[in-house]
Amino acid sequence: MSYRIRLEPSGHEFTALPQESLLEAALRSGINPRYNCSNGTCGDCRARVIQGQVGQHMARDFHFSERERAQGYVMLCATHAESDLVIQADEANSPREMPLQQVPVKLVKFEPVSDKVGVLQLRTSRSNTLRFMAGQYVRLEMAGLPPLDVSIASCPCNGMHLYFHLHRDSEHPLVAQLFAGQHSGAALTVHGPYGELSLDDDSPRPLLMVALGSDFAISKSLIEHAVNLELTQPLRLYWLADAATGHYLDNYCRSWMDVLDDYAFVELHTAAALPSQTEIADLLARLQAASPSPAEADIYLAGPESFTTACSAGLLKLGADPSRLFVFHRRQAMRG
Ligand code: FES
Structure with missing residues (x-):
């Protein structure tokens, strides 16, 4: 069973399963609601239920006043759908609206996929994922090395598992180290996202x-x-x-x-x-x-x-x- 969710004022629609948070469902569907911690602490994903029934998905530290509760305010990350919903929520509509973030990541895997290209997989913690739009890039930092700017190769629907395609001919020492196999358990920091272009998903053109x-x-x-x-x-x-x-x-x-x-x-x-x-x-x-x-x-x-x-x-x-x-x-x- 899934429920139909409509966001106001954008009119964006997505489906949500009862066992997932509204935030997870929105991101999975390519929607960009405002959020930060994903664990009910920061309050950034607050939204107002205008129509329908919701349930508490997980405990949250952020507290609403009695008045806000009566007005239907919820945390998208801490709430699940129990019926079709209409929700008033802030969304990022362009890369310029994406907040600059600094996210610690672990290197999961670096896999050469051709003579010249390797796919780098990084993982954030569950509570501090990267929020970005398709087409943006980030700055990777590893202790002792200069930063590396690189385009994100993965979908914004998953801010926890991040993929990058690194070219061996890059002059960058981080890329050289990765191709040399020196990367086990590396800790890095992702800064960004940067870049002002993304997919214009409102356009009907081919x-x-x-x-x-x-x-x-x-x-x-x-x-x-x-x-x-x-x-x-x-x-x-x-x-x-x-x-x-x-x-x-x-x-x-x-x-x-x-x-x-x-x-x-x-x-x-x-x-x-x-x-x-x-x-x-x-x-x-x-x-x-x-x-x-x-x-x-x-x-x-x-x-x-x-x-x-x-x-x-x-x-x-x-x-x-x-x-x-x-x-x-x-x-x-x-x-x-
Ligand atoms: S994203 Fe921080 S409370 Fe939901």
Whole structure:
């Protein structure tokens, strides 16, 4: 059994199971309610039940006055649904509204997935998860090493398990240490999130994602968020990579066919890490010939600046709307 929850004033809707908190249900559905501790202490997730019945999901330290209780105030993290609900709650609607956080994390795993790319998995404590939006990046800090800015490769619906795609050619010593296998039990701190772009989930236009190499991480976060939101418009993913970087999650990309109504994945191979002008021209020709066209779509470009600049210029010539072209730049420094 699940209940239908509507948030006011946004009108966002999601389903909640009786055994999960309203906060867990909202995050799982790609909604961004205001929250912090997730354990009933801080009061940041306070919201007002306008219609329906709720139950207490867990004990909470934060106390409401008699008057607030009578008005229907609850903590989303400490409350579960016992009927369909209408709730008045604050939500973050853009990355600018995300609070800057400093979150201690443990390194769970670092796994090389191709000659050049490794997937880093970090875990926060249950009570201090990272709140972010798809497409944002963070600063990783480990004692004795300079900080590393890196895009988040995972879905904002899970702020506890964070994934990153690190490129071996980065000049950063943390990346070098990880590839050298020196990482067991490491403790790090995540600062952020940073970045002012995310998925415009209010737009009904088709989605066109173009990523180069390990900047696929950004597209992955955006697409996972789109899946969570159950967006129904056409979605196309074009992923360019050289042989050393590889399309290291190609099967995962294909698996989105099972959950997206109208989805296609195109793997494009480049001779080197940075595509040549001819290879970019080939990409643009494919985009021009495809449906939906660049003129019809919201376009999300991810890669180093030289790549996104060349692609953006070509896409505008193909009729892309400049206000619907979202460019995400590579965060990891690269040689060459
Ligand atoms: S998030 Fe802190 S009380 Fe709910």
